[in-house]
Amino acid sequence: MLKLTTAIFLSLSAAAFAKLPNIVIIYADDLGYGDLSAYNQKAAYKTPRLDQMAAEGIRFTDAHSPSTICSPSRYGLFSGQQIYRSTGRGGGAFEGPGGPSYLKPGTMTLGGMLQKKGYRTAVFGKWHVGLTWLDKDGKRLGGGFDNSLLIDYEKSTPLIDGPNERGFDESFITPNCPTTDPLYVYIENGMVPKPANHRYNPENTPNPGGKWRWDNDAGWVAPDYQFVGVDELFYAKTKNFITQHRETRPEQPFFAVLSTQIAHAPVLPAEKFNGATEAGPRGDFVYQLDHIVGRTIDLMKELNIDDETIILFNADNGAEFMHVAWMREDHNHDASGGYRGMKRDAWEGGHRVPFIVRWPGRIPKGQVSDQMTNTTDIFATLASIVGFELPDEAATDSFDMLPAMIGTQDQAQSIRPHLLTQSFRGEFQIRQGDWKYLDHQGSGGNPYHSRLLSKYALEEKEPDAPGQLYNLKTDPGETTNLYYKEAEKRKELQALLEKLKKSGRSAPKKRKPIGMTNIPKVD
Template sequence: MNRNIYLLGVVSLLLQSSLADGKPGQKKPNIIFILADDLGYGDISCLNENGKIHTPNIDMIAQTGITFTDAHSSSAVCTPSRYGILTGRYNWRSRLKNGVLNFYDHPLMSAERTNMASMLKQNGYQTACFGKWHLGWNWPTIDGNKPVDNSNEYNLDFSKPITGGPVDVGFDYFFGVDAPNYPPFCFIENRQTVGIPTLYFPKHPFGDCRPGRGIPSWNMEDILPVLQQKVVDCITAAAKKEAPFFIYFPITGPHTPIAPSKEFQGKSGLNAYADFVLEIDHLVGEIEKTLQENHLLENTILVFTSDNGCSPQADFPFLAEHGHQPSYIYRGHKADLFEGGHRIPCLMQWPAKIKEPHTVSQTICLIDFMATFANMVGHNPSDNEAEDSYNLLPAILNPGFPKSIREATVHHSINGSFTIRKGEWKLLLSAGSGGWSSPKPGKEEEGLPPVQLYNMKSDPAEKDNVQEKYTEVVKQLTDLLRKYVEEGRSTSGKPQKNDGEYPWHQIIGIIKN
């Protein structure tokens, strides 16, 4: 057995024992997981010394807890990143091999697959989800048998229950939207729309939104304040119950439509995107205040992070002109294989166990929180659970923990291209970004090397492609990625199958090398 893995196992068992050795009757920790939407690493002031957006409430998490400086999403776009967080499984193992779910798509996450909510519910937690779901539903139809897509929206019957969503995969309660820029433009509570969407909104009624049905009173500026109040009310109610709670809060900002409420419009002195980030910071402060008022702060784990990097919709040229870089020093943005696509802010506080603020500089992935929370509550994942998730507790509870928890980390772009990072080396199995920045897939890649290799220690901005100089590193990382793909997992355990077609076209070159 690898000695590092053995040591990690011993440390994990000791930590699990210590977590269980609290005072008689002591509750398991509450968990609040706040997932921002398209928020860049450089948009948090404690992570960007030159940033122009001041986020004091989010910064306070770092000042009292942990800052993960090398944290990543598994995907550079929305749906797949959320799938990875909740399942602890790389998103490309699902049927979705590129892109995101469209509006009225059917569920991506099977109710039979253990996820963060169902696992915690099995271990005594109250579970709730507020905000953007974007993982699909079984949308009811008028005729009862025709599939629904965005071309036959009028076959939808909003008077019927919508199944396959959060409350069918482990959450006790849901209040939110499918996606703020997708119809139906209304809130959904559990399995029912709040109101019947009767009005048809044309394309781009609220900025970057798709056309579709909504309720006449729908106002994009109200979404975040309503969700904030729902979470505050949930925390207050949960405080009166014995069971610990898990709140998954995938907020709708600063994704498009960029619609800060009136209180925050113009507050940043920059643009609407920066105003929206300030509103998110205020939201975090209100949640902290509610925890404090209900005497829950000490034993509540609060994670704040983002599903992927910042979107170009933030207006990068304008922000750069005013001295602000949403991707900080990193290349690229949302949708890309470059760091700006998947390196994200990630902060965590847990006053009962994290007594001194510290930084975790080793590479982690958001899919690791599944195994981390499982270990914390004493759940031992079976072979077909959390196949790519690593337990972070040793690094969380031991400042300066020296061992690398992850062997390597895989990232995925919007067009389904891969990159794999191990230590200082990052290999991109693409000639370009695989996303929206240059070189874009297609003509911009012509004449470029088919792969890119960067030393992230000496070249964090990914400027110098050294794939010709280090061909053995290219081979080693390609072989490791092939192993991860073929075995259906990247952690130890029995090999598993990937979903959907096999091989899919993005991996044909990888598995045949």
């Protein structure tokens, strides 16, 4: 990836920098469509700062994660592509010293693209797209918790495929889910300041509400590692980067990704948020996330760069199935927002997620858009804003959503002619307008025969059908499989899916950026 050298930096004029906005992405974890009060009027708690962000910008109601689990979706955010572009199929979530990175050498990343436009780039929090770790003999280690003991940190660092080698100037990350999947270490700019040196016992971690520590795995941990309130640390690192950058390089735009643990299991809200809502520990957890978003907005105002900064809020997939069940049972709160399914599932609850964008002075206030969009589209949208012409081989599943954001798109006209998603096992789903085809049987993820989920299982109207076809306009709950009754439409979508898989791209070629000079200012 191109590094911005001192000579290049000095040669770029302040006027050129001033034309480009600062960019912040807040990327939530396992946050369902119904987890924000802006999306769910019946939510068991309020998320006032995210509601404010939506009121001051645009809220998308038909936004989707590329996958129904985290690692493939994060690949989609950073690459603008579906995971099968990297693996040829699906992609699992990394555990232990799992890798190498899904972001292969030569892949244009979101950070790398913005570096080319003069940005200073940074990422803080959960990384989870794979890293290469070596043992004492220089052999690459596979995943699994036990392999953590075999890492030779001197040979492994600086990491050859960490964020600093994939388009980010600064980074402070965890390799996997911060409080779920060991290896429990911090990685700062490709180095591990304190290696994992002892066995972690989850019994020593608080368990709010008696069950919400679920999925806090034992494993090897560094001596200074935090489990409770880890997102406060990630926010502090993000704030420090932005503040120092503004002090030392005020003429240069910045790009920061704050990748949170919230609302992934286990539920461990920072102490000051315990009891902040009447919706139990997970309600408190999401409220903490809302507070972090609010502090980020307030920071932009304190630094007098609010009008110069675009903030994007998105999530990597739907809510965890245990969380969905418990919140329904304990607090009458539906994290899936009325949709069928949850994390891992191919039904809407697994991948329909919140997506809110705020940019004062450029994005008109109070917009609600039903444009069909994917997290992969963030790549082409930001490229369009900064005036970067994407090569055809980059971000091949990314569409420019900027016209919808700035209010120039005909609401009746879909920017996307189709949309791909992949479920837990890498199976495909494709949308075209109101029609959705699932190229597999069942959920694509969770076991609905289990005791906990059996109550949410629906009768399959076509149990022998090898796939599923739904009309989301007339059947948003995906209750009636039209695989046989609408055979012509199903065959049409099957053919389109195969065409897109073989073509190597779903986005158009020769994408032209809009650029700052063509983005109108608004009151």
